[in-house]
Amino acid sequence: MSDPFSVFRHHGGNLSAAVAATGRPRAEWLDLSTGINPRPYPVPPIPANAWTRLPEAAEDAALVAAARAAYGVAQGATVVPAPGTQALIQWLPLLRPRGRVGIVGPTYGEHATAWARAGHAVEDLSRPPAPDEAGAPDVVVVVNPNNPDGRRHDPDALLALAEGQARRGGWLVVDEAFADVAPDVSLCGRAGGPGLVILRSPGKFYGLAGLRLGFAVAGEDVAAPLAANLGPWAVAGPALAVGAAALADLAWRDATRAWLAERRRALDGVLAAAGLTIVGGTDLFRLIEAPxxxxxxERLARAGILARPFAYAPRWLRLGLPADDAGLARLAEAMA
Structure with a gap:
């Protein structure tokens, strides 16, 4: 293979490919290629019957109640749990007739893939359209804060856009995968009206990506058909138990926000000392630009540190947070 690192150009977290490409054992890698919290929520003991019987309505209701409280969901909105946000990203395009979909980017690539696969005409947008902008797409997708550059969109402007989309029978889909570290940008507290669909996930902030748990927050006009298509028992029993416990632990959430901010400042110091320019990010990752x-x-990869490159932006490199000072020191040494 002429480029042994080509397998990393499209997604983070591919440690198996890193092992195969370099021969370095998995245990020797420092994986900074994702925006996942390196100090995850401590998973509580899972009841044995979560594995041996179908989930019950009371367990689903407990998860939804915990999500409503953790995300500050408005009373008039409905929370639909799903087996990961990816499932929601793939189902939403199937609930609308084919039309034009504008995705504000560059951003998480699965949104464009899912809408295009369902037959919609996908357009790249550099900014969200104005609420009553002529020729606006039927559906607008915004990631807030954005991945990979951390760009934030004003919640009042997004709410006005959602109202404009509703007037023309369209949607605004807001992916808030990283909003746990930026709660001021979330629209969950004002959800429930027509035209607005919000996606949330505990995978990044709670460090539980493998749980495969996500939520759609929307009015009944979207929530009802979405839940019907997901079907019964959409979320596995263990995920119901762990998700409810994590989301209900507001003390852990608040302490973790402070810890992530401190670790991000430490990472910023290492990057600045290496002469690198930070062009964006959140408290879960930093985006640097360098010629x-x-x-x-490649130099980091040869040192056993996996970062996230971008084929469409070859001057960019995204780095997640090292979990401890030893990881920071290892990164600083490799950067020197």
């Missing part, structure tokens, strides 16, 4: 970003990625 030699590709060479830096």
């Amino acid at each position: 030699d970003a590709a060479a830096r990625f």
Whole structure:
């Protein structure tokens, strides 16, 4: 293979490919290629019957109640749990007739893939349209805060856009996968009206990506058909138990926000000392820009540190948070 690192150009977290490409054992890698919290929520004991029987309505209701409280969901909105946000991203395009979909990017690529696969005409947008902008797409997708650059969109402007979309029979889909570290941008507290669909997930902030749990927050006009298509028992019993416990632990949430902010400041110090320019990010990841970003990625990989490059932006490199000072020191040494 002429480029042994080509398998990393499209997604983070591919440690198995890193092992195969380099021969370095998995245990020796420092994986900074995702925006997942490196200090995850401590998973509580899972009741044995969560594995041996179908989930019950009371358990689903407990998860939804915990999500409503954790995300500050408005009383008039409905929370639909799903086996991961990816499932929701794939189902939403099937609930509308084919039309035009504008995705504000560059951003998480699965949104464009899912809408295009369902037969919609997908357009790249550099910004959200104005609420009554002529020729606006039928559906607008915004990630807030955005991945990978951390760009934030004003919630009042997004709410006005959602109202404009509703007037023309359209939707605004807001993916808030990273909003746990930026709760001020969330629209969950004002959800429930027509035209607005919000996606939330505990995978990044709670460090539980493998739980495969996500939520749609919307009015009944979207929530009802979405839940019907997901079907009964959409979320597995263990995920119901762990998700409800994690989301109900508001003390852990608040302490973790402070810890992530402190670790992000420490990472910023390492990057600045290496002479790198930070061009965006959140408290879960940083995006740097450098003319030699590709060479830096390969140098880090040869040192057993996996970052996230971007085929469409070769000057970019995204780095997640090292979990401890030892990881920071290892990164600083590799950057030197």
